[in-house]
Amino acid sequence: MSVSLSPVARASSPFRAMAAAALAAACAMGGTPGAQAAIDTYYRGSFGPVLSWPLIAIHAVLLPDGRVMSYGSDGQGNQTGEFTYDVWDPAKGTAAASHLTLPNTTGTDTFCSGQIVLPSSGAVLLTGGDKTLNGVRNYSVNDVNLFDWRSNSLYSAQQPMSFLRWYPTVLTLANGSTLVLGGRIDPQTPAPTPEVYTEGIGWRSLSRVTSDDAYGLRNWSYPKAWQAPNGKVFITTIWGGTYYLDANANGGAGALERTALSLPEGDNYLPAVMYAPGKILALRKFNRARLIDLNGTAPKATTIGGVGQDRYHGSATVMADGKVLISGGSMVSNEAIGVAYSARIWNPANNGYTATPAGSKMRLYHSISLLLPDGRVLLAGGGAPGPVNNLNAEVYTPPYLYKQDWSGTLATRPVITSAPATATWGTRINVGTDVTGISRVTLVKTGSATHTVDFDQRFLPLTFTASSRTLSVALPTSANVAPPGYYMLFVFNGAGVPSVARIIKLG
Numbered sequence: 001m002s003v004s005l006s007p008v009a010r011a012s013s014p015f016r017a018m019a020a021a022a023l024a025a026a027c028a029m030g031g032t033p034g035a036q037a038a039i040d041t042y043y044r045g046s047f048g049p050v051l052s053w054p055l056i057a058i059h060a061v062l063l064p065d066g067r068v069m070s071y072g073s074d075g076q077g078n079q080t081g082e083f084t085y086d087v088w089d090p091a092k093g094t095a096a097a098s099h100l101t102l103p104n105t106t107g108t109d110t111f112c113s114g115q116i117v118l119p120s121s122g123a124v125l126l127t128g129g130d131k132t133l134n135g136v137r138n139y140s141v142n143d144v145n146l147f148d149w150r151s152n153s154l155y156s157a158q159q160p161m162s163f164l165r166w167y168p169t170v171l172t173l174a175n176g177s178t179l180v181l182g183g184r185i186d187p188q189t190p191a192p193t194p195e196v197y198t199e200g201i202g203w204r205s206l207s208r209v210t211s212d213d214a215y216g217l218r219n220w221s222y223p224k225a226w227q228a229p230n231g232k233v234f235i236t237t238i239w240g241g242t243y244y245l246d247a248n249a250n251g252g253a254g255a256l257e258r259t260a261l262s263l264p265e266g267d268n269y270l271p272a273v274m275y276a277p278g279k280i281l282a283l284r285k286f287n288r289a290r291l292i293d294l295n296g297t298a299p300k301a302t303t304i305g306g307v308g309q310d311r312y313h314g315s316a317t318v319m320a321d322g323k324v325l326i327s328g329g330s331m332v333s334n335e336a337i338g339v340a341y342s343a344r345i346w347n348p349a350n351n352g353y354t355a356t357p358a359g360s361k362m363r364l365y366h367s368i369s370l371l372l373p374d375g376r377v378l379l380a381g382g383g384a385p386g387p388v389n390n391l392n393a394e395v396y397t398p399p400y401l402y403k404q405d406w407s408g409t410l411a412t413r414p415v416i417t418s419a420p421a422t423a424t425w426g427t428r429i430n431v432g433t434d435v436t437g438i439s440r441v442t443l444v445k446t447g448s449a450t451h452t453v454d455f456d457q458r459f460l461p462l463t464f465t466a467s468s469r470t471l472s473v474a475l476p477t478s479a480n481v482a483p484p485g486y487y488m489l490f491v492f493n494g495a496g497v498p499s500v501a502r503i504i505k506l507g
């Protein structure tokens with residue numbers, strides 16, 4: 001059997017003797033997978049069984065009520081978002097009855113659109129999508145559709161964008177508007193002018209900031225962009241340049257500036273994630289990784305060790321504790337060459353990576369990863385096209401949900417007994433818990449994933465004081481670090497085990 005000793009060597013000293021004994025026992029048993037899983041779940045986590053999924057989850061978005069909407073293929077795994085979408089309720093388990101697969105009657109093929117939960121109404125905004133012209137796929141539309149999670153209905157917003165977009169990025173701005181950037185108009189033409197959507201008002205083009213370098217010809221495919229602490233939007237490109245976009249400058253026409261920070265060569269299909277306020281982990285080509293810090297007057301980047309191999313079409317998902325799960329991908333874009341079945345957990349405290357057990361399915365082109373309110377991570381999709389069409393999902397259980405011993409059993413979780421449904425910046429909220437000794441409170445933006453990106457994903461540690469079972473939690477002071485919208489609020493007990501999140505609306 002192969003046993004990596006390094007995680008054990010890093011374990012705190014009380015565990016070392018037990019670790020050695022447990023590993024010896026596992027080896028004596030021939031290293032059966034069950035024995036291995038039982039001893040190491042507390043630092044490697046575990047993958048659940050393969051779950052059938054009604055379609056290939058090319059797009060997946062966590063709804064304000066904790067369910068997951070996904071879409072991108074038909075029930076046979078053909079690339080098209082024209083016919084169906086799915087709503088999965090994790091509270092109903094994983095059988096067919098936990099899914100509500102509904103007809104898309106909008107007429108829009110939502111395949112390779114953008115999607116995000118709007119911060120005010122909580123509806124999902126779907127921007128653009130696919131069109132087949134004269135039998136040729138992958139043209140674009142400027143259709144805008146909305147999904148209402150209260151009625152499970154998908155309908156036309158009746159307000160098209162100015163530009164047709166296929167592969168656009170969407171993100172929430174500090175002022176509550178939604179920025180759409182990138183994508184292409186047709187197979188030869190990018191869409192280099194961003195647009196802003198404001199609920200109740202409609203669309204406005206950022207006519208002063210058209211750029212082929214930032215989000216056009218050289219970086220059109222789901223450009224990576226984040227609301228930054230300085231009020232602007234920070235953008236990385238695959239060729240290395242980075243930008244600040246001010247969507248509100250010049251009377252709403254926008255302002256764009258290139259920053260002095262250049263990154264090594266990247267790729268549309270290598271992930272990046274805002275893992276702390278103003279801080280981004282960015283995976284670049286050739287197993288490079290950079291930590292970008294936007295908290296100073298100018299963006300800075302530091303070099304850290306890579307994740308071990310390039311993971312084209314992999315995902316990076318910040319978890320309830322601020323560590324990042326880097327999952328899926330392969331060495332060659334959308335080919336079953338150097339497939340990474342095992343994920344890596346990146347720890348921002350020491351920049352180390354911990355290998356997870358192997359998942360069952362390759363998650364390549366058109367796969368997603370999404371943090372669930374229960375602290376587990378949904379990994380789904382891949383295919384259409386790809387080496388395999390994954391009409392399936394797996395759920396990864398992170399180490400923090402296991403007892404910190406060698407039993408391989410799940411820990412007892414603290415419970416949030418009360419929390420407000422809405423809150424605003426710079427205030428304190430009371431959060432009730434079923435136990436004392438809460439050690440940590442965190443806030444994670446509800447995710448919206450597709451094509452290696454997770455729009456708006458971010459993590460914020462919160463400060464708090466405790467009085468018996470009531471916490472007084474200080475919320476972020478600025479919408480620049482915590483844009484309006486829906487967040488998962490987690491509390492951790494003294495053993496570092498998180499609660500199921502309460503989803504609260506900031507705004």
Ligand SMILES: [Cu+2]
Nearest residue numbers: 111112366451
């Ligand atoms: Cu696509």
